[in-house]
Amino acid sequence: MEKFKKYIKELFESGEIEGFLGIRKNGLHPVPHLFTPEHPEELETLTIPDVRYPMTEILLTIVRKYPDKKLGIMVRGCDERALNELVKNQKILPELIKHIGIACSADLAASCRCAQPYPEEIHYGEKVAPVEDRSDIEAIDTMPQEERFDYWMSEFSKCIKCYGCRNICSMCFCDQCTLEDNDLIATGQAPPAIPIFHLIRAFHMAGRCIDCGLCEEACPAHIPLRTLYRKVRESMSGFLGYVSGTEGGEKDPLEFLGSEGYMVPSKIDEK
Amino acid sequence: MTQKEESFEPKIIAFCCNWCSYAGADLAGSMRLKYPPNVLPIRVMCSGRISPHFVMKAFQKGADGVLVTGCHYGDCHYMKGNYITMRRVTILKDLLKFVGVEPKRLRAEWIAGSEGDKFARVAHEFTDEIRNLGPSPLRG
Ligand code: SF4
Ligand code: FES
Numbered sequence: 001m002e003k004f005k006k007y008i009k010e011l012f013e014s015g016e017i018e019g020f021l022g023i024r025k026n027g028l029h030p031v032p033h034l035f036t037p038e039h040p041e042e043l044e045t046l047t048i049p050d051v052r053y054p055m056t057e058i059l060l061t062i063v064r065k066y067p068d069k070k071l072g073i074m075v076r077g078c079d080e081r082a083l084n085e086l087v088k089n090q091k092i093l094p095e096l097i098k099h100i101g102i103a104c105s106a107d108l109a110a111s112c113r114c115a116q117p118y119p120e121e122i123h124y125g126e127k128v129a130p131v132e133d134r135s136d137i138e139a140i141d142t143m144p145q146e147e148r149f150d151y152w153m154s155e156f157s158k159c160i161k162c163y164g165c166r167n168i169c170s171m172c173f174c175d176q177c178t179l180e181d182n183d184l185i186a187t188g189q190a191p192p193a194i195p196i197f198h199l200i201r202a203f204h205m206a207g208r209c210i211d212c213g214l215c216e217e218a219c220p221a222h223i224p225l226r227t228l229y230r231k232v233r234e235s236m237s238g239f240l241g242y243v244s245g246t247e248g249g250e251k252d253p254l255e256f257l258g259s260e261g262y263m264v265p266s267k268i269d270e271k
Numbered sequence: 272m273t274q275k276e277e278s279f280e281p282k283i284i285a286f287c288c289n290w291c292s293y294a295g296a297d298l299a300g301s302m303r304l305k306y307p308p309n310v311l312p313i314r315v316m317c318s319g320r321i322s323p324h325f326v327m328k329a330f331q332k333g334a335d336g337v338l339v340t341g342c343h344y345g346d347c348h349y350m351k352g353n354y355i356t357m358r359r360v361t362i363l364k365d366l367l368k369f370v371g372v373e374p375k376r377l378r379a380e381w382i383a384g385s386e387g388d389k390f391a392r393v394a395h396e397f398t399d400e401i402r403n404l405g406p407s408p409l410r411g
Contacts, residue, residue: 203324
């Protein structure tokens, strides 16, 4: 940890970054914090706990206010996937954002069921094995159709329309949100119309979701949102060969034609 | 078949692009080809304009089936809008399936302005198919 703090300090001193978005200990609570060269002493409180925060979502807020600052950000595997998408969608400039990589612990990787619990370059921690687990999707895929419908409708009906799932999501970077479009979903009315509220969000996650699972952690109604978005993520790779969160490459084929423009999806089994 | 199923008349929304499929629907009319009154065409400029939101809103409002139609590949008047359409429809069908709505309730077809007969045939086929499926589970 001391080595890590020293590394950040050096980055400040050399001017390579003008701020570092990390986590500090506030009494007993770890909270996200923007460390700055003006207050190097704050680095004493820097910590790397086994919990996650929507770091890239916080970064976006900072970048909107200070668009030309060089910033470092503490990234886990999921955060890095999010940053890759934000670059592709022109929300951040890669030359201004330095990734400071953290490998997640085996415990965290297991509780997140994370398929890639480490970023490209690691400055802290040891790489642990990815967790491949799609049992949540399988459980639903194998239900008869009516049962699937009843299952999701009963889950969706628990929604209190707090928008927590959207607000915590760093892939929800649109200036105007469809979930607040009165012509589609009545605004100022809770609970929301179902399933349209959840299906619209799910469709938007196709081609964007980087499978961090923060939405599901945030949902006060414990709706298995991640399962829904993992499914659309799978559909995107199955039918269109597209995986979001990878560095560079093509953009979301549901919104952009792509370099050759002629790509058609493979055929769906309608049974 | 029970009495109730027999009398079931599906509600079908057909989104048609201005340049090909709507012209096709129009031609079906001028050719005096009959197609089921269950199918309600809505004109948009390009099939690429048919946002998945429109489709979901149609289902939410009680449509039993949604037909998305446009120009054949290569004929889209905005070049490649229909490629995006087919990708979106495929992902949406898979999502519908996952939440327990039969993916067959959503169908995409390319219909040229000269294919009035194809429009009528698709409208018949799709209406029969949806009638067999019964009312949408989303109909309250
Ligand atoms: S976080 Fe859960 S309860 Fe809140 S809007 Fe999203 S789905 Fe509904
Ligand atoms: S104009 Fe007909 S599909 Fe684009």
